[in-house]
Amino acid sequence: MKRLLWGTAAILLLSPSCSNSEKQEIIQVPFNEVTITGGFWQCRMNSELETTIPFSLKHCDAAIKRFEQCADFLSGSSTELPETHRFISSDLYKVIEGAAYSLMLKDDPETESLIDSFAVLAAKVQRPDGYLYITHICGNPNPDEMGDKPYSWVVHSHELYNVGHLYEAAAAYYQATGKTNLLDIAVKNARHVNKVFFEGDPNYNGGKPVNQAPGHEEIELALCKLYKVTGDTLYLDMAKKFLDIRGVTYRPEGEGVMSPEYAQQHAPVALQREVAGHSVRAGYLYTAMAQVDALTGRSDYAEALNSIWDNLVSTRMHITGGLGAVRSVEGFGAKYELPNKEAYDETCAAVANVFFNEGMFLASGDARFLDIAELSIFNNALAGINLAGDRFFYVNPLEADGQWGFNHGKTGRAEWFGCACCPPNISRMILQTPGYMYAYTDDAIYLTLYGSSRTAITLDCGKVELNQTSDYPFSGEVTVDVNPGAGSRFSLKLRIPTWADGTGNFIPGGLYTFRNRAGEPVRIKVNGKNVRYRIVDGFVVIDRYWDAGDRVELSIPMPVRYVIADSRIEADRNATAVTIGPLVYCAEECDNADRVQNLAIDTEGWGTTCMSTISGGPLDGVRKVICPGSRDITMIPYYAWDNREDSQSM
Ligand code: FUB
Ligand code: ZN
Numbered sequence: 001m002k003r004l005l006w007g008t009a010a011i012l013l014l015s016p017s018c019s020n021s022e023k024q025e026i027i028q029v030p031f032n033e034v035t036i037t038g039g040f041w042q043c044r045m046n047s048e049l050e051t052t053i054p055f056s057l058k059h060c061d062a063a064i065k066r067f068e069q070c071a072d073f074l075s076g077s078s079t080e081l082p083e084t085h086r087f088i089s090s091d092l093y094k095v096i097e098g099a100a101y102s103l104m105l106k107d108d109p110e111t112e113s114l115i116d117s118f119a120v121l122a123a124k125v126q127r128p129d130g131y132l133y134i135t136h137i138c139g140n141p142n143p144d145e146m147g148d149k150p151y152s153w154v155v156h157s158h159e160l161y162n163v164g165h166l167y168e169a170a171a172a173y174y175q176a177t178g179k180t181n182l183l184d185i186a187v188k189n190a191r192h193v194n195k196v197f198f199e200g201d202p203n204y205n206g207g208k209p210v211n212q213a214p215g216h217e218e219i220e221l222a223l224c225k226l227y228k229v230t231g232d233t234l235y236l237d238m239a240k241k242f243l244d245i246r247g248v249t250y251r252p253e254g255e256g257v258m259s260p261e262y263a264q265q266h267a268p269v270a271l272q273r274e275v276a277g278h279s280v281r282a283g284y285l286y287t288a289m290a291q292v293d294a295l296t297g298r299s300d301y302a303e304a305l306n307s308i309w310d311n312l313v314s315t316r317m318h319i320t321g322g323l324g325a326v327r328s329v330e331g332f333g334a335k336y337e338l339p340n341k342e343a344y345d346e347t348c349a350a351v352a353n354v355f356f357n358e359g360m361f362l363a364s365g366d367a368r369f370l371d372i373a374e375l376s377i378f379n380n381a382l383a384g385i386n387l388a389g390d391r392f393f394y395v396n397p398l399e400a401d402g403q404w405g406f407n408h409g410k411t412g413r414a415e416w417f418g419c420a421c422c423p424p425n426i427s428r429m430i431l432q433t434p435g436y437m438y439a440y441t442d443d444a445i446y447l448t449l450y451g452s453s454r455t456a457i458t459l460d461c462g463k464v465e466l467n468q469t470s471d472y473p474f475s476g477e478v479t480v481d482v483n484p485g486a487g488s489r490f491s492l493k494l495r496i497p498t499w500a501d502g503t504g505n506f507i508p509g510g511l512y513t514f515r516n517r518a519g520e521p522v523r524i525k526v527n528g529k530n531v532r533y534r535i536v537d538g539f540v541v542i543d544r545y546w547d548a549g550d551r552v553e554l555s556i557p558m559p560v561r562y563v564i565a566d567s568r569i570e571a572d573r574n575a576t577a578v579t580i581g582p583l584v585y586c587a588e589e590c591d592n593a594d595r596v597q598n599l600a601i602d603t604e605g606w607g608t609t610c611m612s613t614i615s616g617g618p619l620d621g622v623r624k625v626i627c628p629g630s631r632d633i634t635m636i637p638y639y640a641w642d643n644r645e646d647s648q649s650m
Pocket of ligand 2: 346347348349394420421422423425
């Protein structure tokens with residue numbers, strides 16, 4: 001998609017571009033090479049490191065106990081069997097992954113020793129051949145859920161889902177510490193899976209290769225990570241094989257969780273054209289497809305992914321970037337089936353949406369994917385965790401009445417869940433967010449998500465230090481100090497979000513459009529002088545010789561915008577949403593002494609809104625807005641709701 005927008009003053013193309021015309025690989029700057037220096041992300045990173053990680057580790061006791069019981073049972077020191085559970089181990093692995101990321105940012109010997117002890121335990125439980133799934137190892141499966149023996153119910157047992165999360169945790173811990181204790185377990189398991197699924201192992205499935213894709217995707221993207229940290233192409237080959245047999249070698253033919261669509265098994269993945277089924281599964285699948293294409297340098301899935309993405313953003317995504325509107329299947333419904341109060345929008349699905357869109361950006365260089373990643377981060381994903389970092393939403397509706405226990409029985413946030421997939425998912429994502437800020441090719445640097453931060457990037461022409469200051473997403477003012485080692489030429493690509501590009505769309509896809517115009521255009525200055533620019537693929541490209549001390553100032557206006565949804569979304573007819581920059585706003589009962597469902601906004605009243613920053617209390621530093629209507633309506637960013645009390649909200 002090309003977008004054109006012209007600003008003022010002189011164009012900055014000083015001489016022909018040095019970039020070669022061949023498509024270059026776009027590389028993300030890893031999160032641990034970006035230092036957050038203030039602003040929005042500093043608070044979130046601090047609450048992660050200080051609260052969420054230790055808090056989550058404490059909630060792993062039940063999962064660790066199963067490993068201990070299994071080890072004791074195997075050694076003969078106890079006859080007590082661990083409780084059967086399909087995927088509680090995966091929650092523990094995800095917590096370990098997040099904890100490993102935290103170790104990359106801050107030393108914590110206690111956390112490290114806890115992970116090391118767990119690795120000892122896991123090695124005791126793992127079968128000598130590499131198999132690792134407690135219930136079958138201890139021989140006490142619930143056959144309806146796990147099958148009566150290993151890999152006999154691949155469609156729902158979650159055996160491969162669990163070890164996928166183990167691979168991700170092991171890769172992260174290896175990157176953080178250089179230790180191979182978990183990685184050795186992961187590698188042994190992956191080799192075993194390869195033998196059983198693709199070669200044949202006399203001890204499983206009568207010696208015939210299982211050759212069936214798992215019902216819950218995850219191992220595919222995890223194998224990509226294993227490949228990246230080990231360099232062993234076996235894992236990339238396995239990821240591709242698992243993708244290519246999906247919907248080919250096995251296809252359930254029932255309904256609900258046994259429907260062919262539920263786990264995206266209705267067609268070979270390269271031929272799928274619309275989003276379908278369970279949203280977390282779908283999100284992990286699409287992420288893996290994008291990654292396998294990128295890592296193999298092929299475009300086997302590009303047509304499918306582009307079509308699926310178009311279908312997603314133009315028919316089946318909530319304004320918060322939430323996926324999986326339908327509670328009964330935790331997944332996608334019919335086109336435009338996007339209810340508000342009943343919306344499911346699992347936190348894990350929002351996280352998957354971020355992973356998917358980051359992958360699509362890296363494959364294409366097109367910022368429209370970053371618009372969706374950003375939308376999902378700032379709205380649905382961040383809503384999944386409170387500001388203090390110790391209470392969670394699994395389900396993220398767009399309206400709540402304060403009565404219904406929509407959040408797996410709770411009317412508001414929960415401390416943890418029996419099925420705790422979401423808390424560690426959002427936790428591991430937040431720690432990786434600095435990695436979504438910068439990317440680069442040989443001769444270009446992309447600024448992809450704004451926020452106060454510092455990094456250094458090595459281009460062909462040498463090392464470039466960048467120091468960015470911004471209160472984004474509460475302000476669109478961004479200052480970047482550029483310091484190349486020696487005067488050198490490269491492009492700086494500044495992302496201009498769709499909501500600021502003058503096209504009248506909040507996000508790509510046309511589902512959500514503005515009632516009011518943007519007003520002021522985006523302005524860019526280099527060393528104090530206005531730059532005339534155009535936007536290509538969502539970026540302004542400043543191609544010039546850079547010198548130490550050069551300063552870029554980007555000003556993205558962030559007025560209050562009123563948004564209407566496509567009229568085919570029945571639940572949103574006659575409704576107006578309020579957005580500021582990438583943030584979707586909502587009204588809570590505690591700010592509005594009235595049933596919020598009774599409030600009516602003046603749909604033309606955007607000119608008299610009033611923004612201010614909250615000082616003190618749980619929402620300290622959050623930008624609120626007062627909009628005119630049946631009364632003055634106080635609104636806060638959607639991600640910040642239910643941080644004060646469980647109440648009505650919309
Ligand atoms: O099945 C594992 C996880 O549990 C899924 O990703 C979530 O949707 C929840 O059902
Ligand atoms: Zn979840």
